[in-house]
Amino acid sequence: MAGEEKVYPVVPATPGSEPYWEGAKAGKLMLSHCKPCNTSFYYPRGACPSCLSTDVEWREAKGTGTIYTYSVMRPAKPVYVIAYVTLDEGVSMMTNIVDCDPASVKIGQKVKAVFKPREDGSKIVCFAPA
Amino acid sequence: MSTKGKAYIVGAYEHPTRKAPDKSLAQLHAEVAKGAIDDAGLSKDDIDGYFCAAGDTPGLGGNSFADYMGLRLKHIDTTDTGGSSYLLHVGHAAQAIAAGKCNIALVTLAGRPRSEGVQTGTNPRMGNPSQPDLQFEFPYGPATANMYAMCAMRHMHQYGTTSEQLAWVKVAASHHAQYNPHAMLPKVVTVEEVVNSPMVADPLHRLDCCVISDGGGALIITKPEIAKSLKRPLVKVIGTGEAVKHQMGGRDLDLTFSAGRWSGKRAFEEAGVKHKDIKYASIYDSFTITVVMQLEDLGFCEVGQGGKFVSDGNLISGVGKLPFNTDGGGLCNNHPGNRGGMTKVIEAVRQLRGEAHPKVQVKNCDIALAHGTGGSLGTRHVGATVIMERE
Numbered sequence: 001m002a003g004e005e006k007v008y009p010v011v012p013a014t015p016g017s018e019p020y021w022e023g024a025k026a027g028k029l030m031l032s033h034c035k036p037c038n039t040s041f042y043y044p045r046g047a048c049p050s051c052l053s054t055d056v057e058w059r060e061a062k063g064t065g066t067i068y069t070y071s072v073m074r075p076a077k078p079v080y081v082i083a084y085v086t087l088d089e090g091v092s093m094m095t096n097i098v099d100c101d102p103a104s105v106k107i108g109q110k111v112k113a114v115f116k117p118r119e120d121g122s123k124i125v126c127f128a129p130a
Numbered sequence: 131m132s133t134k135g136k137a138y139i140v141g142a143y144e145h146p147t148r149k150a151p152d153k154s155l156a157q158l159h160a161e162v163a164k165g166a167i168d169d170a171g172l173s174k175d176d177i178d179g180y181f182c183a184a185g186d187t188p189g190l191g192g193n194s195f196a197d198y199m200g201l202r203l204k205h206i207d208t209t210d211t212g213g214s215s216y217l218l219h220v221g222h223a224a225q226a227i228a229a230g231k232c233n234i235a236l237v238t239l240a241g242r243p244r245s246e247g248v249q250t251g252t253n254p255r256m257g258n259p260s261q262p263d264l265q266f267e268f269p270y271g272p273a274t275a276n277m278y279a280m281c282a283m284r285h286m287h288q289y290g291t292t293s294e295q296l297a298w299v300k301v302a303a304s305h306h307a308q309y310n311p312h313a314m315l316p317k318v319v320t321v322e323e324v325v326n327s328p329m330v331a332d333p334l335h336r337l338d339c340c341v342i343s344d345g346g347g348a349l350i351i352t353k354p355e356i357a358k359s360l361k362r363p364l365v366k367v368i369g370t371g372e373a374v375k376h377q378m379g380g381r382d383l384d385l386t387f388s389a390g391r392w393s394g395k396r397a398f399e400e401a402g403v404k405h406k407d408i409k410y411a412s413i414y415d416s417f418t419i420t421v422v423m424q425l426e427d428l429g430f431c432e433v434g435q436g437g438k439f440v441s442d443g444n445l446i447s448g449v450g451k452l453p454f455n456t457d458g459g460g461l462c463n464n465h466p467g468n469r470g471g472m473t474k475v476i477e478a479v480r481q482l483r484g485e486a487h488p489k490v491q492v493k494n495c496d497i498a499l500a501h502g503t504g505g506s507l508g509t510r511h512v513g514a515t516v517i518m519e520r521e
Contacts, residue, residue: 011256011265020266032379041379043266049379069287069385071279072332073271075252082276084383092383094267094509107287124269 004078006096008118016046019058024123029113031091033059042093063113064088064130072102081105085127099128134400137224138357139365139518141170141350142479144457144472146312148464150344151245156198158240158346159187163199166348171360172234177350179205179232181223183215186241186467195238205232212504213414214372215239216349216471217514221370223351233353240346241467248468251275251339252330267509274416274468275339277508279331281385282419286333288386288434291422293333295437297324299418300337300461302445307458309487314341315462324418338418340460340470347472349479363483368497369401369517376510386434388420388503389513390427397499397515398429405430408517409495410481411452412474414502415459421445424501425452428515447490456481456490471502475516482520496520 013021023030031040034048035055047054070083081097083105097105099114111127118124143165150158159182167174180203184191191208205226209218216239223235251274257264285291301321307313319337327337357364373392377383398404411430415421422436430452431439444450457463457477460470478498480486497519505511 006271008269009256011268012259013265014260014262017265039381041381043263043380045262045379050381068383069280069284071276071283071334072329073252073273073276074329074331076271080271082270082272082280084280084385086383091380092377093380094270094272096270107283118269126270 005116006078006080008116008124010118010120010122017044020044021122023060024115024125027115029061029063029125030058031061031089032056040089040091042091062088065111065127067097067105067107067109067111068092069107070097070105083127085111096126097128098126131228132400133224133228133370134368135366136228136353137351137367138354139220139349139367139475139479140352140357140360140362141166141172142476143169144347144476145240145345145466147345148312148314148343149244150242155186155240155242156195158242159195159238160199162240162346162348163236163238166236166350170350170362172350174200175202176234177201177236178203179223179226179235181207181219181235181237183210183239183469184208185210185212186239186469211512211514213416213469214471214502214504214512214514215469216475217500217502217516218372218512220349220351220367220475220516221372221514224367224370227351227353233356235351237349237351238346239348239467239469239472241469242344243468244342244344248342263509272508274506275334276331277506278417278419279334281423281507282333284385285419285423289437291437293325294321295441296338296418296422297321298440298442299415299421299445300324302440302443303415303455303459303461305446306456306490307462309489310458310463313458313463314343334417334419340416340465341462342468343464343466345464345466347466347476349475364521365479365482366519366521367516368519369397370515371396371400372512372514374512385508386423388423388427388507389511390424390501390503390515393513393515394428394501397517401517403497403517407497408499410456410478410492410498411454412478412498412500413454414470414474415455415461416470418461420503420507421454423507424503428501447492453490453492456486471504471514474500474502478518482518
């Protein structure tokens with residue numbers, strides 16, 4: 001278990017992405033969902049990358065998924081695990097794997113969403129072993 | 131319209147510097163431009179087209195740099211796709227020349243990240259908040275090294291690729307670099323030395339990563355009539371291809387292949403040549419895994435077999451079946467401006483001219499390929515392929 005936790009920087013939200021960050025603050029992982037395609041996507045945006053429809057709404061993800069790939073960043077202080085997690089909804093996202101020994105992380109491992117503080121007191125989604 | 135045979139590379143120059151604390155970025159651009167113009171046997175006022183990437187030419191891309199060098203231009207293109215930009219520029223210059231928009235094109239690259247102390251591979255770099263992915267990715271610490279490392283980790287998981295196989299890419303590059311007096315890392319290394327070097331981002335070790343260097347390079351590209359009037363060997367552009375790869379909103383995540391799968395196909399189709407015809411290949415080697423993936427994507431071996439293909443010296447000139455990066459590449463020679471596309475074209479031109487170091491010169495090198503990736507294999511990138519023939 002890493003003793004020191006990574007401090008999450010705040011990148012200003014762009015117009016339209018506020019519900020994602022408000023959701024994170026409330027412990028919810030929000031996905032964009034294209035109504036005509038009836039599929040979700042990530043990162044969130046106001047135009048569906050499949051059909052360019054702007055008829056896009058927010059949907060809460062279950063917050064569970066599987067590690068697609070990862071890497072341990074050794075020179076960083078503290079060391080952190082970056083990963084792509086494929087959510088049960090079928091959408092993959094970049095994230096960090098936290099609350100575990102980096103040496104124990106494996107591709108295919110089941111993980112669940114946890115919310116970590118950002119520098120300004122808001123939150124960001126990460127994943128921990130399920 | 132195909133541009134096959136409509137343009138020739140008649141000038142190529144690589145700056146010998148690897149650390150330039152006393153030179154400005156613009157000065158490096160001017161010095162490589164002069165080097166390539168002299169190499170072609172032309173003069174500055176012959177240039178009527180200029181190609182550069184906005185990322186290493188601050189001041190609205192080419193505006194400030196055309197001014198610094200006093201270029202009078204009919205055509206300008208500042209397409210920036212990262213390290214592959216200069217490979218794209220060869221194709222774009224061929225298109226512009228074929229369309230009659232310019233006659234003699236200059237392409238420049240320069241950068242000085244080493245003098246500026248940029249921790250290129252390990253330090254996540256904050257971008258413009260309007261970059262649409264930034265707020266959702268930057269907080270997690272995506273650095274260049276861990277993005278490529280995630281590709282390597284998945285490739286190993288899916289295909290059984292090993293660290294020892296990746297190490298062979300570095301070993302081959304070091305065998306070539308020993309003959310390059312300008313190479314930053316001219317010492318020959320072994321597989322053991324690579325896999326025992328410190329881990330940077332699992333599974334990539336320090337010696338799986340390219341160098342950080344200052345420097346630059348330039349090319350002169352022109353139409354057939356002018357090329358044939360010059361005294362340089364004729365290097366004809368016979369095929370070019372470009373392609374973009376991203377993740378379609380997280381629905382198409384597959385980090386085991388690159389855009390080279392598509393750019394390479396386009397270039398081979400235009401050139402009308404087969405893989406067995408390629409005598410030499412310059413393959414962008416930001417990391418060892420980059421080479422393994424791109425060789426698969428370009429079709430030099432089956433998908434998933436790249437690790438096996440690069441093993442046992444198969445990329446070493448005079449030893450293996452596909453000599454690659456005979457200047458030592460980004461892994462051992464240089465990586466000017468953190469952008470490897472330019473030096474890939476330059477070494478391919480040297481090979482086709484018979485001007486590579488005699489110890490690494492490929493015999494009867496009549497057809498060569500240069501390929502690279504710009505951006506990040508771990509997120510989104512643009513691949514570009516150029517196939518050239520000695521006439």
